[in-house]
Amino acid sequence: MSAISVKNIEKSYDKGAVKALKGINLEIEEGELFGLIGPDGAGKTSLFRILSTLILPDSGSATMMGLDVVKDLWKIRKIVGYMPGRFSLYQDLSIEENLNFFATVFNTTVKKNYHLIEDIYVQIEPFKKRRAGKLSGGMKQKLALCCALIHEPKILLLDEPTTGVDPVSRKEFWDMLGRLKAKGITVLVSTPYMDEASRCSRIALMQGGNVMEVESLSNIIGKNNMILYALRSKEMHRLLKDLREFSGSLSAFAFGDEHHVRLSRDEEAEELYAFLLHRAHEMVNIRKINPEIEDVFIQLMQEQHS
């Protein structure tokens, strides 16, 4: 049985004016650390809210551990740990008070499930008397994770837990998610950061209310077997224009301080180099690179648009 099963879920807002989800399908196995990767507005939060029973889908169905998200509302709320994208604990209560409160709400105690949160809690414990509103972004997220975990949920839903968190805390946070996975908890996590995709057992690439691809990261990259070159020259702006005009390039886009261009054959790299010299580019630097998740994502986006 899948831990989370989503079938043709559709959701729109403002009486159909905004389509947030356009028929999503997902199967997530028990014990998976599953990532939803996509930019803002891809529909990640809507999907989280439907799965956590906060909103109703317009059509389609979804189950969590076999329980229907519409009919089995109260049963699901017992087994799900949910951490919204916005910090949603009581800012005027201390770390300790927040944690105790949420433990009690779920009819348990901090003591009973301390083993689940111990790794995380020891990091924020020195500040346990501090009000949650006065914590740093990373500490807030750690506290929120503790509160979502304290009732030993079977499924953990984390909506962009690392957005706005410093790189060190982000790494620590993902280390913890890895340990939760080892404990057998199914974790569904969303993130706009592509580099975090490698931490997930499988990922779904989302864009504009659709799921473009569901695979493990290496499979996605492997399947989309891309021949990719990174280029630099003195005039970067004109370079991008010329790269797009080159007959052999499948796509070209700015990527950090380089441009990535996708070719259909390796032999074309020579032709491209000659083409650029012909167009009077100076200091042209061209090298073959291995595609990363961003490259795949951009390619999938382009395929979807065309």
Add this chain to the structure above:
Amino acid sequence: MKIFLAFIRKEFRHVWRDRRSLSILLGLPIIMMLLFGFAISNEVKDSNIAVLDHSNDLMSRQLVDQIGQSNYFTVFEMVDKEAAIESAFRKGNIRLAVIIPPDFASGMSKDGSSIRIIADASDPNTANIVTNYMNAILADFLKSNFSLMQEPLSIKIESRMLYNPQLKSSYNFVPGVMTLIMMLLGTMMTAVSIVKEKEMGTMEVLLVSPMKPILVIISKAIPYLVLCFIDVLLILLMSYTLLEMPVRGNIPLLLGESLLFILTTLSFGLLISTLVASQQMAMFISLVGFLMPALVFSGFMFPIENMPLPLQIISNVVPTKWYFYILKTIMIKGLGFEYIIAPTIILCSMTTVFILLTLRNFKVRLM
């Protein structure tokens, strides 16, 4: 039960840590009582007067003493000719002058009207009020000193002010202030409290838990119930000590009815909170949409009997009207429960309706 207690503990912490709201909750009744008690009043106290005593004997001096001892007048100066009175009025030193005739002690039996009272009527209301006070004091004095003397047979009008013989304004405003404060704090504070959870996003986490809506609602109301009750005690204590206004009726009954009214306002506040999306909206509705009618239709400032019939009918659905009525009945008339059964039942049913509507409107989902 443990969950419920945890909720209540949390709510108390919210209230306790929000010092600004807390100071409003406890400070407002004190300020309103002081304002109405000492600053805003229909009574005119300590008016300066001038006395021109032509007779200057034991009897007239006794009269001047009695006038000076009352709370309403202070003898500013004793003058010896009428022209001095004129100049005292011009300077604005005095509000009233009393001229006692030479034959005051002896002439009383013949004609009681020989005392003259002159008032500064540039402020007609005040002049009227102080003249009435003076008349009352004079009548009192004459009655006690000349009661054995034969009076000509005449019809005298004697009005008796029931329940409030001194016409103290505190008799009206203490119940009024209590009603308004309960309405204001009870409704606004609770309305804001649930909406706050929505705005801060904490409702999102709370909803994804097995807690029941009824628990949230009741636990939200309890700290404000306690605080409003403290306010009731505070107001009663202040009115007793500072304004010397005793409660004539049964105090436990008064507190019980107050508790009922607090429940009414709290449940109304909760109902508002389920209907609006932002704290500002909650505040706006409870202040503008509700405080105004509560003020107008309570009968505290404007007598309901003088309103056009449609407004009189509307006033019946305003809870403040009934609480104000109950308060006056118990505090001032000193009557028992049998006289306020109907308003009590009305308040009970209003509360029930508000709570049922709140429960119906409380969403178990976000939208």
